[in-house]
Amino acid sequence: EQQLWPLVKRVTISLPQSPALLEGVVLVDLPGAGDVSKHRSEMWKECLSQCSSVWIVNEMNRALSEKVADEIFDESLRNVAGGGECHNITFICTKTDI
Structure with missing residues (x-):
């Protein structure tokens, strides 16, 4: 059986001399969060x-009701408690003006 996933493993975007981003900052989207596939999870x-x-x-x-956000938060807390790399967890809520 052929599978198409993963078609893209990583995409890197560079912003030349962008004062808004610090050098060395990497933004990562988490594809697979909330996925039923154990491998992607x-x-x-x-x-x-x-x-x-x-x-x-x-x-x-x-x-407050989003299960994927809750799962990411829980995993981040486990990382913090386990002495992992994560030192900051921030919630950003969009569409607050609606």
Whole structure:
């Protein structure tokens, strides 16, 4: 059986001389978060374990009920408690003006 996943493993975007981003900052989207595939689920958890900061971005109207955001938060807390790289967890709520 052929599988198309993963078509893209990583995308790197560079912003030349962008004062908004510090040198060395890497932004990572977590594909597979909330996925039923065990392989994809383990992949994002491994990626998360290497992050020094985590931003959880979600729409305001779903911020308290979103299971994926809750799972990312729980995994980040486990990383912090286990002496991992993560030192900052930030929730960013979008659509707050609606």
